[in-house]
Amino acid sequence: MTTEDAVTAEAVESLRGTGGPRLRELLTVLIRHLHAFASETRLTRGEWETAIAFLTATGQTCTDTRQEFILLSDVLGLSMLVEKINGHSDPGRTESTVLGPFHMTESPVRELGADIDLVGTGEPCVVSGVVRAADGTPVPGAVLDVWQADPHGFYDVQQPGVQPAGNGRGLFTADAEGRFWFRTCVPSAYPIPTDGPVGDLLKATGRHPYRPAHIHFIVSADGHEPVTTHIFVAGGEYLDSDAVFAVKDSLVKEFTPTDDPVLAAEFDVANPFRHARFDLVLDPS
Known part of the structure; x- marks a missing residue:
């Protein structure tokens, strides 16, 4: 040689x-x-x-x-690139984005409408929507695995003994009309962990570690391709400079201030609250 x-x-x-x-x-x-x-x-x-x-x-x-x-x-953008390579280009489908490093534990099974904010320190919020097939028909029994950080930017697995296990997490099953809804708190922007080698890399390259406010979803159903995605809070910081390059315009949604006692009673949430609508469209398998 x-x-x-x-x-x-x-x-x-x-x-x-x-x-x-x-x-x-x-x-x-x-x-x-x-x-x-x-x-x-x-x-x-x-x-x-x-x-x-x-x-x-x-x-x-x-x-x-x-x-x-x-x-x-x-x-490094590799996670988002792999999502792009393996994603679909059909308009109208829910776009995928990165899994992230904190889907490290099983989400507890919860009833529709349950509150995943077990600490109760954030601004009350309801997330609701419908899971549909590519032809627009509802997907009954779709399973939605959701997880998010607390209002201070930490996931439950980052703070054992501070947050109860399963805080910010839930495994929900859509109803016969493909509908889902759950209570939580409005997510906040937060820094990814910087106390390890990845944090050293960000410092060396002069990059900030922040992610815009979001809630993670993995949605699956028989006969359909699962999708890993987020819902991002419209108007939040870092939407144009996400540390992991994961923001897509179609996933940015309004968390609308809502002052409606009737709707609050329907969702069993304190009034006023924020309401985010997130409909999902799955590809056939």
Whole structure:
């Protein structure tokens, strides 16, 4: 191996016994791009060692309730790129966005209309909508997994002993007409964790760590492709500079101030409150 290209060719050739054509394709392209990066940047030994240390620290930061590698993928834009590659382009369908690093625990099953804000420190809010198929018909029994941070910007898994387990989370089943609704608090913008390697990367690149206010959804139903998405609060900060590049215009919704005692009684929420409407349209599987 007398040249740089020969090293790359030898590494690729070593994959000839790889089981499965797709795995061989992925590893081949990975090796070629990694080698091209090292050659183009004239990567030094010290820089290589720093990169290895960074990846090692990223793995060591992961726990049962924290996924630093997903966070790294998010801030590099890779998570959003994968969503874009695998998403659909059909108009009218609910657009997907990133999963995020805090879907690390099962959401508790809750009845329609239940309150996922177990602490009760935020501004009361109701989120409601209808899950529909691509042809516009309701999808009865669709399952909606929702989760969000508290009004101070922390998820329950970040504050064990402070927030009760399951705070800000719920697993709901739409009714026979595809309708869903639940109570919560208006989400707030918050910084992603900066006390690990990803935070060091953001500081080194002069980037802020903030995400605009949002609620996560995973919606699934028999005969339909599941969608992982968000609802973002219209008018909030950081919609144009989300640290993980996840905002899509179709997912930005009004959390409308509502002063309606009759509607408040229907939703069993204190009046006045905020009301967000979020209808979802699923692709067939």
